Amino acid sequence: MAHKILCAVDFSPPARIAMQDAAEHARLSGAALVLAYVSEATRALALAHTPISPMVMQELVDSEQRTLAAWAEDARNLGAREVTHELLTGVAWDEIVRLAARDPAIDLVVVGTHGRTGLRRALIGSVAEKIVRHAPCPVLVTRDRTTS
Secondary structure, eight states: OOSEEEEEEOSSHHHHHHHHHHHHHHHHHTOEEEEEEEEHHHHHHHHSSSOOOHHHHHHHHHHHHHHHHHHHHHHHHTTOSSEEEEEEESOHHHHHHHHHHHOTTEEEEEEEOOOOOHHHHHHHOOHHHHHHHHOSSOEEEEOOTTOO
16 A cells, blocks of 8 residues: 555646546545656756746746646546646656655655657657666656557
8 A cells, every 4th residue: 555656747647648547546445646847948047048038937846836736636536536736847857756765654656658659769768768877766657548
């Protein structure tokens, strides 16, 4: 039985499936659920040598925070009793692994996969694969069950 489940989301359809599965596991086990979104866009904008208006940056962060809060509410509606959310900035797989390592109560990470193969996977890499390789606890990788 899980005590705390960490679900990495990027607001994509595969992440929606991961969140639904994580919420179901949390509902069945009574575990707390943490939804984590890693904003690579705000990191990229911060590292860019082009001046970015602080107001534009804040609008982006506020939008991501609102979307993450809505996803947390969806998880509650699916039966997860205790749901929190974290907005992180950095490299997605690394920040998810760091969050899991920082909190010893997290005993399961749930992440969706886009199912990329071939050259696209080689060039882009797989966030899910990197999380599986580096996470300090078991990782459940979900995918869209309507496609093969």
